[in-house]
Amino acid sequence: MTPAARIAAAIGVLDQILAGAPAEQALLRWSRASRFAGSGDRAALRDLVFGALRRRDSLAALGGGLSGRGLMVGHAHQAGLPLDAIFTGEGHAPAPLTPQEAAPQAADPLPDDLPDWLRPDWHRALGAQADAVAQAMTDRAPVWLRVNLAQHDPAAVAEALAAEGIATQPAPDLPSALRVVSGDRLVARSACYRDGLVELQDLSPQRACARLPLAPGMRVLDYCAGGGGKALALAARQPDMKVAAHDVTPARMADLPARAGRAGLSIALQTRPRGPYDLVVADVPCSGSGTWRRTPDAKWRLTRARLDDLVAVQGRILEQAAVLVAPGGSLAYMTCSLLEAENGAQIDGFLAANPGFREGDRQTWTPLDGGDGFFIARLVRS
Incomplete structure (x- = not known):
C-alpha cells in the first residue's frame, strides 16, 4: 500500500x-x-x-x-x-x-487531548504534573520485558535478545526490567519469549511487584489475576512460595499454566480461593487511565457513570479480598489508573471502614517515570 x-x-x-x-x-x-x-x-x-x-x-x-x-x-x-x-x-x-x-x-x-468532563479530576489527582502527564499520554508507550529471575540473569537475557535483533536497556532502578529500544515487533516470535526467559510486562507493575515483601513459604494469591502476569512475577522473585491465581472469569487464565511451565514455575488456579493468605494482590478493574497510550480509544469511551460503577466494584473487591488475608498479612491493592477516586480515595475509605487494617505504604507512577500510570497501596492486617 x-x-x-x-x-x-x-x-x-x-x-x-x-x-x-x-x-x-x-x-x-x-x-x-x-x-x-x-x-x-x-x-x-x-x-x-x-x-x-x-x-x-x-x-x-x-x-x-x-x-x-x-x-x-x-x-x-x-x-x-x-x-x-x-x-x-x-x-x-x-x-x-x-x-x-x-x-x-x-x-x-x-x-490537551483529555475528555472535558474528566479534566478537573485529572488536575486534582496530578497537580503540577497534570499537563506534562497529559502530553506524555499522546506518545506511543514503550515496550518493557520482565526477565524471569527464577532461572535467568538479566544481562545474559539481554545478550540473547540482541542476538535475535531485539535491543534492550535495563531500567536504572530495576535491572530485571528491560526496555525494548529496537525490534519490538520481533519479541512475540523470539526464542527468548517462547522459552520463558522474558514476559511482556510494563515497567510500573514490575516495580509494584518488586516492592512487595516476600519470603520462603508464604501463601500468595493473585486475586484479580487476568492473564496472571503478577502471579508469575511474584513467583519468579521467590520460587519457594505457594502462589495461586484467581479471576472471576477463569477463561482469562487459560494460558497461565503453559506460561508458568515455560518459566519453570508453578501457579495453582483457583475458582474459589480460601484463605488465609500471607499476601493477597488485587489488581482491580479500573478506568485504565494510566494506560491510555496503549488503549487510546478507552480515554474517549470513559464516562462519569462508568467511572462511578468502577469505583463501586473496586470497593466490593477490596472487601472480598480483605477476608482472605491472614493476621499480619498484607493486601496489595493495585490499579493502572491515575485518578484519585480509584486510588487514594478508595484506600482512605477502606481504612476508615476497616480498623483491622493499617496502611503500609502507597506509590503512584506516571508515564513521566518511564512506564504506564500505576498505583499500589499495601494494607497490613493487624
Missing part, C-alpha cells in the same frame, strides 16, 4: 471508531476485508489510528473537524507530510483537500 492508501484506510477505520466501534474491532474488520495488505501495512495502519486517537482533539483542531478525514488532515499538518502528494483523489488516495483543509486550523493553545 502507498502512504496515501494507508491514510485513506485510516480515515475509514477512524470513522468507525468515532461512530462507537472499539478500535481493535474496527482494525480487525479492516484487516479481514483487506487480504491484500501485508504485515507492514497492518502495522502502519495501527500506528496511524492509535496515534490519531491519542491526539484526537488536537488533530481535529488542526484538521478542521472531528472525523476520520479531519484527524488524518491534522496528522499530515502536524507531521509535516506533503499534503498535495497524499490527498490527490487518484487510485486509493483520499480526495483532494479543500481550501479550508489546506491550511492548518490551529487553535492557540491546542486542546
Whole structure:
C-alpha cells in the first residue's frame, strides 16, 4: 500500500471508531476485508489510528473537524507530510483537500487531548504534573520485558535478545526490567519469549511487584489475576512460595499454566480461593487511565457513570479480598489508573471502614517515570 492508501484506510477505520466501534474491532474488520495488505501495512495502519486517537482533539483542531478525514488532515499538518502528494483523489488516495483543509486550523493553545468532563479530576489527582502527564499520554508507550529471575540473569537475557535483533536497556532502578529500544515487533516470535526467559510486562507493575515483601513459604494469591502476569512475577522473585491465581472469569487464565511451565514455575488456579493468605494482590478493574497510550480509544469511551460503577466494584473487591488475608498479612491493592477516586480515595475509605487494617505504604507512577500510570497501596492486617 502507498502512504496515501494507508491514510485513506485510516480515515475509514477512524470513522468507525468515532461512530462507537472499539478500535481493535474496527482494525480487525479492516484487516479481514483487506487480504491484500501485508504485515507492514497492518502495522502502519495501527500506528496511524492509535496515534490519531491519542491526539484526537488536537488533530481535529488542526484538521478542521472531528472525523476520520479531519484527524488524518491534522496528522499530515502536524507531521509535516506533503499534503498535495497524499490527498490527490487518484487510485486509493483520499480526495483532494479543500481550501479550508489546506491550511492548518490551529487553535492557540491546542486542546490537551483529555475528555472535558474528566479534566478537573485529572488536575486534582496530578497537580503540577497534570499537563506534562497529559502530553506524555499522546506518545506511543514503550515496550518493557520482565526477565524471569527464577532461572535467568538479566544481562545474559539481554545478550540473547540482541542476538535475535531485539535491543534492550535495563531500567536504572530495576535491572530485571528491560526496555525494548529496537525490534519490538520481533519479541512475540523470539526464542527468548517462547522459552520463558522474558514476559511482556510494563515497567510500573514490575516495580509494584518488586516492592512487595516476600519470603520462603508464604501463601500468595493473585486475586484479580487476568492473564496472571503478577502471579508469575511474584513467583519468579521467590520460587519457594505457594502462589495461586484467581479471576472471576477463569477463561482469562487459560494460558497461565503453559506460561508458568515455560518459566519453570508453578501457579495453582483457583475458582474459589480460601484463605488465609500471607499476601493477597488485587489488581482491580479500573478506568485504565494510566494506560491510555496503549488503549487510546478507552480515554474517549470513559464516562462519569462508568467511572462511578468502577469505583463501586473496586470497593466490593477490596472487601472480598480483605477476608482472605491472614493476621499480619498484607493486601496489595493495585490499579493502572491515575485518578484519585480509584486510588487514594478508595484506600482512605477502606481504612476508615476497616480498623483491622493499617496502611503500609502507597506509590503512584506516571508515564513521566518511564512506564504506564500505576498505583499500589499495601494494607497490613493487624
